[in-house]
Amino acid sequence: MADAVRIGIGGPVGSGKTRLIECLLPLMVEAGLRAAVITNDLVTLEDAERVRRSGLIDPELVVGVETGACPHTAIREDPSANLDRAERLEREHGPLDVILIESGGDNLAATFTADLVDYWMYVIDTAAGDDIPRKRGLGVIQADLLIVNKIDLAQYVGADLDRMRSDVAEVRPARPSLFTNLADGESAAAVFGELQHAVLFDRREGR
């Protein structure tokens, strides 16, 4: 693969974007894929530090972007800071198979430009409100993969998971979605399986 496949992760604050990265990294290592991570935060490098300290990845392969403004501007209107980091990672640490680009937590309308990523996921939190899918946010509708996370919390907050499933099917008739509890291993494997199929094309070491 000449260029690293760039995969975006968007979604509101606290929905599980960084957690998803922590779940995917071991699976990528296992598949023989060399991954790097770019995280976007408003005014700190909190998420980058968290991933660096995770022990799941060479800390040099994790870089942070401080967007200083609405996070969506750095993944859509002007992705130059993220493009610069991605190109630098490939130049200084390549060859890489995958670069995961995590957006800062943002609103439901946030989307990634195709100039920056080849594929993007949007993560929402079941416990943040079971009406989120039917609000038809552009992120929810246009993402290549929607991840409805923390379904284990539905019972504690009175979220109607069946209603969420039917709303998701209605607003995303042709695009895949997964309902996950990233605290278990099965959900992460399901997400990685979808990435392998849809954008990595079942890539494994030596192929």
Added chain:
Amino acid sequence: MLHIQELLGGATESRCAGRIVERLTVTSDEATKRRLRRTTDGGTDVAVDLPRGSFLAHGAVLHEDAARIIVIERTPERALVIRFDPAAPAAALLRSALLIGHAFGNQHTPLEIRDDAVVVPLTTSESVARTTVDMLSLDTVEVSIEEARVACATPLTAGHGHGSPADPAGPHVHE
């Protein structure tokens, strides 16, 4: 899995005549993707794996063999169509065009600019999209909601066009 690493021109070229056509449908927002895994209407599993900056135009040929070709087809999308009245004075048309461009530009809404119309694929409800134009109180345009194929030849005009193949200044190069 059929692995596509280059585009082979347009389906209207004569060498394609008489072959079975399989279609791979993509929406306007997917047309700028360089990697895509899809099944054609003929059941072929296709992995599109193109260089960065590629564009999946309506009618682009992904694959050809002795019997068939596989062609990109743009999905018709629900869109707000703003048609300009050709009989209106030039100054009034110019003013309308500027106001419409300003209004949708403020929303960072991807849209298509045609010779006599602006086509905005709906990302909101029909009423919200209509309101954006109605608020301008223009008597030089006619607004309708239609099923339209957009971004057939070039990507939609987006907020900034950073590095976009449609950017007349050419792709932005990062040193």
